[in-house]
Amino acid sequence: MTDLPKTFDPAEIEARWYAHWEGNGLFRPERPDAQPYTIVNPPPNVTGSLHIGHALDNTLQDIMIRYERLRGKDALWVVGTDHAGIATQMVVERQMNAKGEKRTDYTRDEFVAKVWEWKHESGGTITGQLRRLGCSMDWSREQFTMDPHFSKAVVKVFVELHQRGLLYRDKRLVNWDPHFRSAISDLEVETKETQGGFWRFTYPLAGGVRLADGTDHIVVATTRPETMLADMAVAVHPDDPRYRSVIGKEILQPITGRRLRIVGDDYADPELGSGAVKITPGHDFNDFEVGKRAGIAAGAMLNMFDADAKVVQTADGLVPARFIGMDRFDARGAVVAEMKAQGFLVPHVTKNKEGEAVVADFEPRVIQTPFGDRSGVVIEPWLTDQWYVDAAKLAVPPMQAVRDGRIEIVPKTWEKTFFNWMENIQPWCVSRQLWWGHRIPAWFGPSVTDEGKLSYDMSGEGPSFVAETQEAAEQLALDHYGRAIVTVADPGEAMIAALAGHQSEAGEPAYIWRDPDVLDTWFSSALWPFGTLGWPTPPRDGEVAARSADGGGGRLDANSRSDAAPPHHQQAGGPPPRAGEDLVSRHYPNDLLISGFDILFFWDARMAMMGQEFMGDVPWRKLYLHGLVRAADGQKMSKSKGNVVDPLGLIDRFGADALRFFMAAMESQGRDVKMDEKRVEGYRNFATKLWNAARFLQANGVTASTSIDAPAATLPVNQWIVGQVAATVQALDTAIAELRFDAAANAIYHFVWDQFCDWYIELTKGAMDEETRAVAGWAFDQILVMLHPFMPFITEELWHLTGDRANALIVAQWPQVSASGDGAAAAEIDWLIRLVSAVRTARTELNVPPGAKMKAFVRDAGAVTQARIARQSAALGRLGRIEALSFDAAPEGGAAQLVVDEATFVLPLEGLIDIAAEKARLAKALAAAEKERDSLGNRLSNPAFVEKAKPEAIAKAREDHGEKTAEAQRIKAALDRLA
Structure with missing residues (x-):
């Protein structure tokens, strides 16, 4: 046993103990016969750095994994990082741009190789930072979503979903980022308020048609005038009496001359503006749905933008040439100017302070505008061909699992949100137009004409062949075309130009080419609970067999939905299962997922879909959703507001233990966490309090306990502390079982600070006999074990400084306290604490000098109280500075009167204060x-x-x-x- 220094250095302790834990394999000790317990970490982006949200999420997970490890379970915390398609590609392209290079200077393979180089050199930042936080993850099994074994799982899932009819290619609107020239997910869209306008235009009714009141036009309004170049309808409410007579008639778009049908649809609000809405189904999500209801097929919807959001000619050729090539925002001004010049702009008229009319082209409005969270450009709803997952069908089993309790969502209040989204879920777009990621395992080929010729459409709208390997895809193509197959890895511009529109003669080979797109990163991360365990593996006994809608590949026609291929640029990475190891059967389903509520749909729900579809069981038994960490004033943290808090800075100042305890203490179910550096500092003081308590015990000859069970205790104070330990263990077990992290943290905090450090140490000062030393050493050991999940570093350090230990604290045994303490003794100490507290409060409030000793006169005391006073008179004198207690009548004069239970304690004040x-x-x-x-x-x-x-x-x-x-x-x- 080593003498404790007066102060402790968190930085030195943290680095030393983390290296010891990881180096000795203590994050997952060999426990083959123990009950498994499994958590998978939400994989942070490989480009990321630890932010305060990570600190909360990972602290909660570490509390659970350390707790279950202490309870003797085979606790596996799966760790890894996500390849983060757009984010990683952007980082590497920025580095290239700084050197005067760009991505297209290289072939695809060369660029992907550069990304792998970056990953190996710079992709480990966040994993090092998680170590600083104290996360006890199984680093020996660290995963990466582009690891070979994981990529194999991704390809298998894609192909099998396609074979089951649950994954298909379709033309729909997506969130299109013109900077990255790619579709992006809703999570990558940041909506901001921008200053915009509301323009009103007249569209003439065609063919001499008039409204019931004789009007020959309809007024439409829009915040995006440029999109009228692709208008395909005007919608009115079917019950609106103003327009009922013209539903089904035609109206004229002035610039293009396109005749549009007037459709009746509930989307049009009679109370809003004119009650008529222009419909551009190729460039607005709501209009897309209206267009479908009006019978406009997605393939027939007009597209007026290219991938850079510049105006292109629509399929009907009616966009005037003067607009072609314009940027979308330049086109906006040009369209308004032309409509105004032709007399179709309805001016916005207001009055100034003097009552004079003020005429403007538009009504100023604040517009909710979508931006790419990484590119910073306005996102464009864009009609394009993408791969989609039939999320509506996959959502059914997870919903049932929540309803029947196989998945428990905590807090339960999130269930309503979960069901609302799942019941109204849209097809999931899983393709991205990037080079970095899991390349989609699909090969495209030409269509077969009625004459038997092959006609090449290089947009990928022809037949597609999905398989896990190129060889398998070529076989599918061979079966389909009945002629030689030539695979083009990545057709360049010259080949695309040569093949586009080409019709091959008999005897020519059929050229097929790989889909250039990659998969959405949420697709691969949806497999995290089982892909990280080594799946696919041989099925377990009784496991649900893989289902197949059509029995696998085969001949395809131009309208078939099929596709596949292996991941593109695999590198050596995380481990597949070790020899003789079956992690899937042992650790799937996982026990718990801890996640921010903001990724409930992007990740959590999709894991539930994939887990039940491919594993035949839920991915985890419990889903805990925590809130966001907000600034002290409750605002959302953002770099633009300048209120972002760096968790590593807090660790540098206060230590990881203090930050972790703050996160736990502030995590209240259903509420966001408000950042408060003063409280973090307060928990650093809590650590200091614990350290000083250890020094006091050591100075008084108290050493580590030699027994897991509580020592025999005869003194009331020792019986009391044994009972308090038992009560605290029970409170912790209950709170953690209910995932009430704040209640768990507050229980151990209250016990350590108030009951042990303040009262027990105070009550035993000067009275350290052998029994008390044994009980104090045992109780302090229980404190270190109970506190370890929250504050692992200081507890591990004190565990070894206070005694010679055979094992590290991280693999110690969770308290199993059967003794509850003596009830009478506990009641007596509770009475003593209440009495001393009342005396101290009175002294403070009445300005009694700290060093002054007081007399106390007791009246109405029963036999039990009188006996307690007799036994505890020394403690009352020392702790309350009461030099004498009497049951005689109190003298006349001013006095403080305290009532504790049935007795009144009179403290004369004459001579002590004015x-x-x-x-x-x-x-x-x-x-x-x-x-x-x-x-x-x-x-x-x-x-x-x-x-x-x-x-x-x-x-x-x-x-x-x-x-x-x-x-x-x-x-x-x-x-x-x-x-």
Whole structure:
């Protein structure tokens, strides 16, 4: 046993112990016969750095994995990173741009090789930072979503989903990022308020048709005038009497001359504007649905933009040549100018302060505008061919699993949101137009004409062949075409130009080419709970067999939905299962997933879909959804606001243990966490309190316990602390089972600070006999074990500094306390604590000098209280500075009166304080507190304040009101004691 230094250095302790744990394989000790417990870590982007949200998420996971490890389970925390398609490609392209290079200077293979180089050199930043936080992950099994064994799983899932009819190619609207020239997910879209406009135009009715009131036109309004170049309809509400007579008639788009049908659709709101809406199904998500309901097929919807969001000719050739090639925002101004010049712009008229009319082209409006969160450009709804997963069918089993309890969502309040989204789920676009990622295992080929010739359409709208290997795809193509197959790896511009529109003669080979797109990263991460365990593996006994809608590949026609191929540029990476190891059967389903609520749909729900589709079981038994970490004022953190908190900076200042404990203590189910550096600092002080307690015990000859069971205790104070340990263990077990991290943290905090460090140590000072040393050493050991999941570093350090230990604390045994302590002893110590607390409070509030000793006169005390006073008189004298207790009548004069249970304790104050002055001081303080309390109360009861003030201002006023109310009550109680 080593003498403890006066202070501890968190940085030195953290680095040393983490290296010891990882180096000795203690994050997953060999426990083949133990009950398994499994958590998979939400894989952070390989480009990422630890942010405060990661700190919360991973702290909660580490608490659970350390807790279950201490309980003797085979606790596996799967760790890994996501290849992060767009983010990683962007990082590498930026580096190339800095050297005057661009991606297209290289072949695809060369560029992907450069990304792998970057990954090996710079892709481990966040994993090192997770170590600093203390995350006890099984690093020996670290995964990467582009690892060979994981890529194999991705390809298998894609191919089998296609074979089962659950994955197909379709033409739909997507979120298109013109900077990256790729579709992106909803999560990568950031909606911002921008200053825009609301333009109104007249569209003439065609063929002499008029409205019931004789009007020959309909007024439409839009925030995006440029899209009228691809208008295909005008929608009105079917019950709107103004337009009922013209539904089914035609209307003219002035610039293009295109005749549009007037359709009746509930989407049009009669109360909004003119009640008529122009419909551009190829460039608006709502219009797309209206167009489908109107019978416009997706393939017939007009597209007026290219991948760079510049105007192109529509399929009907009606866009005037002067607009072709314009950027979308330049086109906006040009369209408005032309409509105005032709007299179709309806001006926006307002009045100034003088009552004069002010005419403008548009009504200024704040528009909710979608931006790419990485590119920073406005996202364009764009009609394009992509690969889709039939999410509606895959969503059925997870919904049933939540309903029947096989998946428990915590907090339960999230179930409604889960069901609402799943019941209205849209097809999931899984293709991305990038070079970095899992390349889609699909090969395209030419269509077969009626004359038997091969006609090449290089857009990929012809037949497709899906298989796990190129050889398998070639066989499918051979079966389909009945002629030699030549695979073109990546057709260049020259070959595309040569093949486009080419019709081959008999005897020519059929050329097929690989789909250039890659898969959405959410597709691969959806396999995380089983792909990281080595799946695909031989099926377990009774495992649900793979289902197949059509029995696998075969001949395809131009309308068939099929595709496949192996991942593109595989590198050596994370481990497949070790020899003789069946992680899937042992660790699937996982026990728990801890996730931010913001990825409930992007990741959590999709894992549930894939797990049940391919494993025949849920991916995890419980799903815990935590909130966001917000700034101290409740605002969302963002770089633009300058309120982002760096968790590594907090670790540098206060230590990882303090930050972790803060995260746990503040994590209340269903609420966001408000960042508060003062509280983090407070938990650093908590660690110091624990350290000083260990030093006190060591100085008094207390060493590590030699027994897991509680030592025999005869003294009330020792019986009491044994009971408190048992109660704390029970409270922790209950809170952790319910995933109430704040309750668990508060239970151990209250026990360590209040009961052990303050009262037990105070009560045993100067009375350290052998029994007390044994009990104190045992109780402190239990503290270290119970606190370890929350504060692993300081507890491991003290575990070894306070005794010679055979094992590290990380693999110690969780307390199994059968003793509950003596009830009478516990009641006596509780009485003593309440009495001493009351005396101390009275002394403080009445300004009794700290060193002054007081006498106490007791009246109405029963036999039990009198016996307690006799036994605890020494403690009362030392802790309450009471030099004598008497059951005689108290002398006349000013005194403080304290009631504890049935007894009244009278503390004479004559000679200790100026009673009259003290009464005056308290009366003045009471008046001031009541005045402030009432002022705040009036403000909070004022509707004008509550309705107009910012939420944070209202919250602050309520907090202040509560404080002043409590202060007034406290002062009033002190005055009453002087009566």
